[in-house]
Amino acid sequence: MKVLIAYGGKHGSTKEMAGKIASELESVSAQISPEDVDLIDLRTQKAPDPDGYDMVIAGGAVYMGSLYKSVRGFLEKYRVKLLERRLGLFLTCLTEDEGELEQTFAKSFPADLREHAAAEVNLGGRIVFSNHNRISRGMLKKVTGSEEDIDKLNPEQVQHIVHLMTEEAGTTGEAK
Numbered sequence: 001m002k003v004l005i006a007y008g009g010k011h012g013s014t015k016e017m018a019g020k021i022a023s024e025l026e027s028v029s030a031q032i033s034p035e036d037v038d039l040i041d042l043r044t045q046k047a048p049d050p051d052g053y054d055m056v057i058a059g060g061a062v063y064m065g066s067l068y069k070s071v072r073g074f075l076e077k078y079r080v081k082l083l084e085r086r087l088g089l090f091l092t093c094l095t096e097d098e099g100e101l102e103q104t105f106a107k108s109f110p111a112d113l114r115e116h117a118a119a120e121v122n123l124g125g126r127i128v129f130s131n132h133n134r135i136s137r138g139m140l141k142k143v144t145g146s147e148e149d150i151d152k153l154n155p156e157q158v159q160h161i162v163h164l165m166t167e168e169a170g171t172t173g174e175a176k
């Protein structure tokens with residue numbers, strides 16, 4: 001089973017979580033081996049056509065309420081093809097407020113893709129102040145109310161998205 005994980009973010013936490021999704025998929029599914037999984041960083045790599053993939057997991061980081069732009073571009077460009085594949089959607093973001101999270105999902109992903117998706121998950125977020133310039137640090141301090149690094153990445157949500165993606169697809173059984 002060919003799997004595409006297409007992700008985008010600027011400061012590393014999205015990349016890290018996308019890698020964990022790949023490892024978890026490979027470990028729980030007998031039908032998915034490392035060479036079946038393409039991990040594509042939409043920040044630096046060309047968005048691949050979903051043709052040829054059985055499963056697509058797409059998502060990215062949220063900045064000022066908006067999903068990272070190249071992920072939005074990928075979803076818009078291939079919307080129709082994504083509707084024909086097993087699809088998982090994720091965000092990396094810090095908000096834990098349910099209403100705000102729902103609004104962010106609604107703004108980030110086209111409604112028909114959300115409806116079609118087998119999984120929709122918030123993986124949490126991380127801010128490392130030393131990764132930001134002085135202006136950005138000042139802005140983040142105002143938003144977060146602190147200058148402390150924040151790590152709310154949630155590995156349980158990695159297991160959750162992989163579980164949702166593999167359970168009904170029957171990919172956890174013996175390899176063909």
Ligand SMILES: Cc1cc2nc3c(=O)[nH]c(=O)nc-3n(C[C@H](O)[C@H](O)[C@H](O)COP(=O)(O)O)c2cc1C
Pocket residue numbers: 008009010011012013014015061062063064065066092093094095124125126127140
């Ligand atoms: C400039 C900036 C703006 C952010 N805006 C939001 C936001 O509007 N909502 C939210 O939930 N998280 C927000 N975050 C948190 C990020 O989504 C979170 O840190 C995420 O893990 C970043 O992913 P990355 O490490 O791949 O860049 C913001 C972070 C930064 C640096």
